[in-house]
Amino acid sequence: MQKKYLTIYDDLVKKIKGKEIPVNTMLPSENELTVQYETSRETIRKALNLLSQNGYIQKIRGKGSIVIDVHKFSFPVSGIVSYKELSKQLHLSSKTIVQELGFIKEDEEIGKELDTTLEHVWKVIRTREISGEKIILDKDYFNNQQVPILTKDICENSIYEYIEGQLGLTIGFAQKEIVVEEPTEEDRRYLDLEGFSNIVVIKNHVYLEDTSLFQYTESRHRPDKFRFIDFARRIQG
Amino acid sequence: MQKKYLTIYDDLVKKIKGKEIPVNTMLPSENELTVQYETSRETIRKALNLLSQNGYIQKIRGKGSIVIDVHKFSFPVSGIVSYKELSKQLHLSSKTIVQELGFIKEDEEIGKELDTTLEHVWKVIRTREISGEKIILDKDYFNNQQVPILTKDICENSIYEYIEGQLGLTIGFAQKEIVVEEPTEEDRRYLDLEGFSNIVVIKNHVYLEDTSLFQYTESRHRPDKFRFIDFARRIQG
């Protein structure tokens, strides 16, 4: 059974994106929506809360829900989105080059974090090329208990597609950290840095649904090409 | 009436932070919680969903809710948090210096965005000093229709406290953007840059509950002291 509140959410998103419901106009009231979608008010409210959380509408008590236009800017490095999904959304013509693919050596720090008792840890290094320039260096580490096989083919496409589709693992949440560092020798080797003396590093700890640490990622961006957009709601308290 | 699901949420947060409910253990089941808190299951579920959204627990269908330890890292520039709230949370000894306070000149770009028809726009420039070093330059712009009075005193404390407390305005949401720029003359004048050739800029459009644009902020950080941490949930689709 497909979830009703999700199909309603998707439908409303489509209508907002397609400007069938324009920005700065009111949505139909919750009661009207229950009639339109032939469902209960609680189900409508679940859909509306999703819209609110994702920055499509602003709910105002006693009045209704206004469509807001924050979403049109969206370049979401926010949330957990794979590079492939991202470049598809933005219609970027980009190329992925697999630079390294194998197991880490004993001494690397990351091994301890992905607490893989005597197991091997995959290490993938990829560069992302946008309009001829090598802009992004992605370093990915996986536990090979969870990801037994990894090929160059998979890495050139989407690792996430492989993980969620083929392996059937479910990503739960991630802890993201953004800092600015000085470029390493590796950065200089793999990227077109053009004299930039800083590099923006997005460090990502990705956990599965069962809360086990599954992946560590560093996405290293040339600072002039880096942009992070986020939508935030004020939390009272 | 105080909202039940919020008090339950607050209570559980307190218990998690106080390690009364340790990391990696299960919460009581929803049914048990309804008994403990003498309420309905839906109310419990609202509290648990808040915990999940804010990175305290991971819900697993058919099993229960696990306390996760992501929150201990939290340095939340994420969300909308005022500098004062932040430094209080982190127990930083910091100083705020008001460098400029007045109305913008006609020609500044920002005037158009805060579409204030012939009205004045407040401009506040403040530096944040942490352990003797001027690290952050905050530039704030307000529409004086919404914020008629602004004093040096208010700016040295928390403008947000004044806005939400005194003026009674309710912040709705914000659009945040992080980019890396070259330092301007102003940055060099007000900050201790120590030869850094880049500066991290957090641009913030803040909207009120009625979706009107209320404030534009630029928070300009020295790159070595900048750190952004975020908690993200995987959105299927």
Add this chain to the structure above:
DNA sequence: AAGTATATCTTGTATATACAAGTTTAGGCA
């Protein structure tokens, strides 16, 4: 002993009802 089916936990979805609380509208009164 091993595997299978069943019962019983868990969380997820959908519905209905009631009332609280904020906003707008309509009407009436001075």
Add this chain to the structure above:
DNA sequence: TGCCTAAACTTGTATATACAAGATATACTT
């Protein structure tokens, strides 16, 4: 006209019930 009140909207909270779907433990069968 101007002001106030009441009614009729809106969204927010709390509760109850029913069933679906995933996970786990138990008992039974082979």
